[in-house]
Amino acid sequence: MRLIFGERWNGEYCNWIALVNKTLLRLVRTLIITLSLPFLVIACAVSPQVVNMTAQAVPSPLQTTPNLAPPQQHEAYFQFMMAVRDELSMNIDAAKDKYRLALESDPSSPYLHARLAALHVGLKDHDRAIGHVDAALKEPEIDVTTQVLLADVLVTIGVFERAAKLYDIVIQRDTKNPDVFIKKGVLLLSLNKLDAAKQALQRGVDIRPDLPIAYYHLGRVALGQDEPERAIQYFERAISGKQDFLPAYLALARVYEESGSVSDAIEIYRTALMTLRGSPSVLRSELIRLYIKEQSYESALVLLEEILQENPSNLEATLRVALLHVELKQFEKAVSYLETVVTHRPSDVMARDYLGLIFEESEAYAKAIEQYKQVLAIDDKYLDTIVHLGHLYYRMKNFEEAVPLLQKAVQLEPQRIDLYLVLAFGLTRLKQYHDAVGVLERGVALGEEVPHFHYHLGIVHEKLDQADELISHMEKTIDLDPSHSDALNFLGYYYVEQGIRLDEAMGLIQRAVSLQPDNGYYVDSLAWAHYKMGQTREALVQLKRAIILVPDDPVIVQHLGEVYLTLGKWDEARKAWERSLELDPENQTLRDAFQKHGFGNPMVKDGI
Known part of the structure; x- marks a missing residue:
């Protein structure tokens, strides 16, 4: 009987290692992209979800220059001006006290209540802020400017419906104020009321056609209505009206990226970098991310090197440069950068883990093990290193060390289905077949019909001489993946060895050979099927070919x-x-x- 984990150790081992390597490669690339500097939180640029209305519609009350519309009472006027001075100097507590004194002298001033409401919002005292809003709105004589400020306060606190009604009151009093229409439109957009938001924003544009912020938010509405081409037009209009409009550049680039035009997105970021003063870091971050996504690692390195020239002590950029050199297989450079990171941050487990990966790739196994063990000394639950060290022990065929590590990995992350496969492989190599079956069945129980699980269950049941289970799992594998050539070959060869169902066996093996005509093991199975069916000369022809393929x-x-x-x-x-x-x-x-x-x-x- 051909023993897949015996005589055929090399071929099957390579399949397992390939599986682990694919998992590691996905991890490396995911980490590089994750590390390509954090994005600016412009989710609103690509979708209409609820956003931070303080940022989008209302400046922070602590950063708003007070409107110099002082109360009429002399003492109130004096305290008001002193409060304005303190507020502009960011002496908020003093400003709050003086506004209160002014309010004592002029208790019917809606604007003083509005300023106090804004200050309390900045201090995150929302209850007092609401109290002042209520007090201001009770006053019969309240101007439009104060009403807008009160609505802005309500938006900042998150009382959106009440704010929208107050904006409507303002609009009834002042139908020619484009800013109020835009504020209302942004608020409605955050509530996902897209049609109403579009109508309000368009009213603002009709009043004043040269408002870039209105076109920006109309672009957001268009995205929410699944109209990316119209969104592009709006974002471009916003940029044409305000060349340094960073959110519009980011939104436009994201639309191009989401539509698959990554090259256009890259061009937008490059244009923005040349246009905006100071080259905002988010632009370089996004451009680096896209270069990495497109595997333009050299271009990403150029930008990262610029960052390091500006700030040589930027260890995050240093780490990213190292990971890109790993992708380019420039291991000596990668090691140099990673060693810089661990010199300054000895407990940086990610940098040490990647040093281990590089040493492993270079077959410097002792150095790799040293780095991995240092990581686990810092954090014995660092999953990536646990998996990497287990993988290294597999490569060294040291399954006694590998299996406990993979068992721990499964305990730490029981939903990672690939870990069950790798652990089962190690258990099989240790001839712990029943344990291997248990691990694989736990993987199947996760609810995913993965052909590999049934295939390897079939292999282990063959070791246990459990023919019915072997056949059942191999047939299940083929049902799930008719092109699973290993399962086709395995089951066909098993039938040949048992001398049963030879016609079916021949068909299975022929399918495997048709999928991989230069696989010497499959050709050998075909030859052996011919031999068992009495077709000796055809068997000889196929065996000679198999030996050429696998000498x-x-x-x-x-x-x-x-x-x-x-x-x-x-x-x-x-x-x-x-x-x-x-x-x-x-x-x-x-x-x-x-x-x-x-x-x-x-x-x-x-x-x-």
Whole structure:
């Protein structure tokens, strides 16, 4: 019987390692993109969800220059002016006290209540802010400016519906004020009332067509209504009216990116970098992210190097540069940058983990293990390193060390389905077959129909001589993935070895060969099926081809010897079996057959 985890160790091991490597590659690229500097929180630029209305519609009350519309009472006027001075000097507590004194002298002043409401919002005392809003609105004589400020306060606190009604009152009193229409439109947009938001914003534009902020928010509305082309037009109009309008650049680039025009998005960011003074870091961050997304690592490196020239102590940029050099397989440079990071931040587990990965890739296994162990000494639950160290032990075929690490990884993140596969592989190598079945069944229980799980369950059940389970899982694998060539070959070869369902076996193996015509193991299975069906000469043709594809596989060479023996070519049979025993000296079954057929002692060639 061909033992997938015995004679076929190399091929199946490579499949497992490829699986782990794919997982690690996804992790590396995900981390690089994640580390390509944080995005500016402009979610509002690409979707109509609720946003921070303080930022979008209302300046922070603590940053708003007070409107110099003082109360009429002399003492109130004096205290008001002193409060304004303190507020402009950011002496908020003093300003608050003086506004209160002014209010005592002029208790019917709505504007004093409005200023106090704004100050309390800045101090996050929302209850007092609401109290002053209520007091101001009770006054019969309240001007439009004060009403707008009160509505802005309500927006900042999050009392949106009441704020919208107050904006409507202002609009009834002043139908030509575009700013109020825009404030109302932004508020309605945050509430996802897109049609009403569009109507309000358009009213603002009708009154004053040169308002970039209105076009920006109309672009947001268009995105919410799934009209990206119209959104692009609005964002471009916003930029044409205000060349340094950063949010509009970011929104426009994101629309292009989401529509698949990454090159256009890159061009927008580059234009913004050349246009805006000071090159806002978010632009470089986004441009770096897109370069990495497009695997334009050299371009990303140029920008990161600029950041390091401006600030050589920027360790985050240093780490990103290192990871990009890893992607470019420039390992010496990567090591240099990573060592800089760990020198200044000895407890940086990510940098040490990547040092371990680089040393592992360079086959400096001792150094890799040292870095991984240092990480786990800092944080014994750092999952990436646990997985990486387990993977390294797999590569070293040290399964005794690998399995406990992977068991811990599964405990730490039980929803990561790939960990179950890798752990099961290690358990199988340790001949802990029942444990391997348990691990794989836990993976299946996660609710995902993954062909690999059923395939490897079939392999382990073969080890346990559980034929029904083996066949069931292999058939399930093929049902889920008809192009799963390993399962097709495995099940077909199993039938051949058992001497059952040979026609079906031939069909399965032929499907596997059609998917991978240059896979020597599949060609060997095809040859063996021909042999078992009495088609010896066709078997010989296929075996010769299999040996060309896989020259040093002991099973294939043993099969060749058996075919030669059947054809009466005893000398060729003896030579083939001698070669097979050289490749696998522990094959006692073949050694016995060698002597049984009168070939003598297989350790003594040509009678010597």
